[in-house]
Amino acid sequence: MNVLPKFCRYVSANVLGMIALSCYILADTFFIANAIGADGLTALNIAIPMYNLINAAGLMTGVGGGTRYAILRAQGENEAANRLFSGMTLLAAGAGCALLALGALAARPLAALLGADAVTLSLCSVYLRTILCFAPFFLLNSTLQAFVRNDGAPRLAMAGMLTSSLSNVVLDWVFMYPMGMGMFGAAIATCIAPILSLCVLSTHFARPASQLRFSVRGAALRPAARALSLGASSFVCELSSGVVLLVFNLLILHFTGNVGVAAYGIIANLALVGLAIFTGVAQGVQPLTSHAYGTGNTAELRQLLRLAVGLVLVLAAVCYLAVNLWPDPLIAAFNRDADPQLADIARTGMRIYFVGFFFAGPNLVLAAYFSAVDRPGQGFGVAMIRGLIALIPLALVLAAALGMTGVWLAYVLAELCGLGAALFFLTRRAKANRIYT
Secondary structure, eight states: OOOOOOOOOHHHHHHHHHHHHHHHHEEEEEEHHHHHHHHHHHHHHHHHHHHHHHHHHHHHHHHHHHHHHHHHHHHHHHHHHHHHHHHHHHHHHHHHHHHHHHHHHHHHHHHHHTTTTTTTHHHHHHHHHHHTTTTHHHHHHHHHHHHHHTTOOOHHHHHHHHHHHHHHHHHHHHOOOOOOHHHHHHHHHHHHHHHHHHHHHHGGGGSOOOOOOSSSTTHHHHHHHHHHGHHHHHHHHHHHHHHHHHHHHHHHHHHHHHHHHHHHHHHHHOEEEEEEEHHHHHHHHHHHHHHHHHHHHHHHHHHHHHHHHHHHHHHHHHHHHHHHHSHHHHHHHHTTTOHHHHHHHHHHHHHGGGGHHHHHHHHHHHHHHHHTOOOOOHHHHHHIIIIIHHHHHHHHHHHHHHHHHHHHHHHHHHHHHEEEHHHHHHHHHHHHHHTTO
16 A cells, blocks of 8 residues: 555644744744843753643643544554543643642752853743743643644644644734743743644544544543653653753853853754654654554565655754855854854754754654554663653763863764664564564
8 A cells, every 4th residue: 555645734834833843932032132142042951851741641641642542542442542541631731730839839949950140030031930831732732733633634733733833923022022021021921832732622522533532531641651651752752852961051051161051052942843843743653553463464564664764864964064054044043142152052953953854854753653553662772762861861971071062963963872772672672473574
């Protein structure tokens, strides 16, 4: 069977949606850099790891629950699928409330722990407190997006993400310029966006083709908790982005101070768009992969994997060419004061850092693929190696040996290590079962 039409339909919708979602932080970065300057950009970059944590928790409940939901639906277990949806929604709400409490009670010490100094502490704590207090909406939005996508409505899921992103851009400008709300304005604009997305996604329940049903009494919490393992690799992949930010922020503070962190903020936020595109491919193909797995269609599984990996390699090449051909215009958009040191650090870092995209794209696809075919351990292993096990030692050793060049190179080599692990898992499995090749 030719799966290309279905692949294009699901992946294109999700990639567009993830690009829109990535514009949450990119819009904040642009407006903060131009309204507040380098101090605001530094504070935002220090706070972003907590946004990654929120997004990681949402991906875990969404991808894990959505994957299991698709498998149950493919096997005709519709009642169990809806009990799972209800349970996962309650888990997402509970996790969001825990993060809300953290933001309300400990935003300032948390900002200091993440690396904020006397110059950036106030700005960073305002941003952290605001986004953490809206964490339940972020998690519920991510969860519902995944279930709507797996319930046969990828375009509605995309519409929700586009709505949230466009509203965030508009509200960023309104709150930061005409209203002069500064850092709080940027944060509250980001927090309103998932609420608007939830409004769009909720229309799915009124659609005749919708199979989703929510019931507090029918919620299956234990199956939902077990399904979290299928989202573990997505959780670690997203969380690893926050770990990269945190480790790199602390190392760069040592070498070049706040101006270096501001430069890294430009690189990290541009990279966020590219990684969101790769994640869009991985999440877009997941409903098709899980359905093929649930029905035992190994030929379709092979086609889907080849299409997804091929696509992310092409996209990685496009991203790499873009940052090498037009580094100065990209940097200038976030460098209000035309700081030459900031521009020089960012330009050099881009050219090394984005080499890692050739490994990061396949890593994200393969980690999600393993989870989609009910092999969460292998997906989790890939995510752990690329995001934590390899990255932290490489960053510390290479930074000590090569300075800032070593910091950038650590990301590339960590992604390469992750890809090596993914290919090992893939080929080992292929010898026993030809599903993967």
